[in-house]
Amino acid sequence: MKLLIKIAYDGTDYCGWQFQPNVRTVQAQVTAAAKKIFGFDCDVTGCSRTDSGVHAKGFHATVTQKGKDNIECSIPLEKLPKAFNAHLPDDIAVLGARYVSDEFHARYSVVSKKYIYKMHIGCERSPFDRHGALHITSKFVEDYLDRMNDAAAHFVGTHDFTSFMAQGSKIEDATRTVLNASVTVSPNDPDILLFEVEADGFLYNMVRIMVGTLLEVAEGKLSTDGIDGIIAAKDRKKAGRTVPPHGLYLECVNYPDNI
Amino acid sequence: MKLLIKIAYDGTDYCGWQFQPNVRTVQAQVTAAAKKIFGFDCDVTGCSRTDSGVHAKGFHATVTQKGKDNIECSIPLEKLPKAFNAHLPDDIAVLGARYVSDEFHARYSVVSKKYIYKMHIGCERSPFDRHGALHITSKFVEDYLDRMNDAAAHFVGTHDFTSFMAQGSKIEDATRTVLNASVTVSPNDPDILLFEVEADGFLYNMVRIMVGTLLEVAEGKLSTDGIDGIIAAKDRKKAGRTVPPHGLYLECVNYPDNI
Numbered sequence: 001m002k003l004l005i006k007i008a009y010d011g012t013d014y015c016g017w018q019f020q021p022n023v024r025t026v027q028a029q030v031t032a033a034a035k036k037i038f039g040f041d042c043d044v045t046g047c048s049r050t051d052s053g054v055h056a057k058g059f060h061a062t063v064t065q066k067g068k069d070n071i072e073c074s075i076p077l078e079k080l081p082k083a084f085n086a087h088l089p090d091d092i093a094v095l096g097a098r099y100v101s102d103e104f105h106a107r108y109s110v111v112s113k114k115y116i117y118k119m120h121i122g123c124e125r126s127p128f129d130r131h132g133a134l135h136i137t138s139k140f141v142e143d144y145l146d147r148m149n150d151a152a153a154h155f156v157g158t159h160d161f162t163s164f165m166a167q168g169s170k171i172e173d174a175t176r177t178v179l180n181a182s183v184t185v186s187p188n189d190p191d192i193l194l195f196e197v198e199a200d201g202f203l204y205n206m207v208r209i210m211v212g213t214l215l216e217v218a219e220g221k222l223s224t225d226g227i228d229g230i231i232a233a234k235d236r237k238k239a240g241r242t243v244p245p246h247g248l249y250l251e252c253v254n255y256p257d258n259i
Numbered sequence: 260m261k262l263l264i265k266i267a268y269d270g271t272d273y274c275g276w277q278f279q280p281n282v283r284t285v286q287a288q289v290t291a292a293a294k295k296i297f298g299f300d301c302d303v304t305g306c307s308r309t310d311s312g313v314h315a316k317g318f319h320a321t322v323t324q325k326g327k328d329n330i331e332c333s334i335p336l337e338k339l340p341k342a343f344n345a346h347l348p349d350d351i352a353v354l355g356a357r358y359v360s361d362e363f364h365a366r367y368s369v370v371s372k373k374y375i376y377k378m379h380i381g382c383e384r385s386p387f388d389r390h391g392a393l394h395i396t397s398k399f400v401e402d403y404l405d406r407m408n409d410a411a412a413h414f415v416g417t418h419d420f421t422s423f424m425a426q427g428s429k430i431e432d433a434t435r436t437v438l439n440a441s442v443t444v445s446p447n448d449p450d451i452l453l454f455e456v457e458a459d460g461f462l463y464n465m466v467r468i469m470v471g472t473l474l475e476v477a478e479g480k481l482s483t484d485g486i487d488g489i490i491a492a493k494d495r496k497k498a499g500r501t502v503p504p505h506g507l508y509l510e511c512v513n514y515p516d517n518i
Contacts, residue, residue, distance in 0.1 A: 008385065008386050008387070009386050010386040010387055010389075055387070057387075081382070081383050082382075082383070085383055085384060090384065090386065090389045091386045091389065092386055093383050093384050093385065093386050094383065095383050123340070123341075124340050124341070124344055124352050124353065124354050125344060125349065125352050126267065126352065127267050127268050127269040127349065127350045127351055127352050128267070128269055128314070128316075128391070130269075130349045130350065132387070186447055187446040187447045188445055188446040188447050
């Protein structure tokens, strides 16, 4: 059996999930914590590579003994989150743990992932959202929320999303299926907008380019059905700007029910 | 005329509002920013002294030329927040500015203040609330929300709140009028509880001792009407623990309408 853990992290002080030499990464922290708990080296395999500054509320990763497809663990499952959290910095927390089969893969077994991008609309910046939401001061047209939602609906479906992929990405097939995409106002803060998008997979910078494009719709620079033309063009230059990483959250990851 | 500014700050990295030598305070930052904007020394007088680690969403302070009851300002009022924010660190922001009479006092003119204390109920800690909510893992009785609300209602009214004041405080009259006190679940997060309290004034640590006492009610250690006996005792030892500062927010300050 592999161990599957659910992780939340504030990505502000990390160069993303993926291990890289000489920089602080979430994967390195979790791998070090696993070694302290189990007493042997572990492989920690994540569901995704989040970028520098991106946050996660429902990241998933498998933990196995280094070089093996499984792990032997004498600690009761329900005690594992606390054991991890005792060895992790306070901007990373393990929220749950369960066993999955040796065949399970944290990344390749993913059915869908949901991201949320948080925007703070206001004249002045907010001290509380400085690491967690994009501050927007640009003028929006009156019906911007309806417009953003209409535009977001055009993302839904199976499309080649080359226009919404960072230039230089080495991806052979940029076809992805977007299951849901919508923009809502936060229920406890009228100044916070949330873009929520679920897909079977995401290209590099895809959500951040989608948001940059929706902002052009909100500003009245792009029509709501202009999204279709941008998708059809398969040209990164046709889409909007890439918004910064600090508003982005990996909200949840869905795996098959039978794992 | 005095200048009245509305300020929000994340208090995590500050030793409170009030200027003290050799430590980082919000008042020192705002005073330094005012000097840069106006070109002369200013007095910045706050509505309250928030403790180390306490946050504010609606703090108010007057700005006057040093030693005077007024200020001469050639910058248009609507441009002042941006002018301040250009000189303030990103955990402090000025949200608004207006003129008030020379007789106005940021602290003594206050009609009422509202504080919110934020609690995160969950088995594991949250990386996102680590500086902004108290993490609670203790077992609560089933109807804890109703119980906390019933108990909070007993705070409302004019009482001598000596039992809810830090020991050693030098206050002659501990009588305060609590206008509202309630506990609600955050509309966008079922794991977040919010204690909201409005009063004509607060004693040192009053909100934090109220919350510590309400937690005893939630844990079933104290009955909901036990609050009356604690108030009547005028004895700090009868009330609950003082919870930490990082869950506390000065939400808003009310001044008379005619200022």
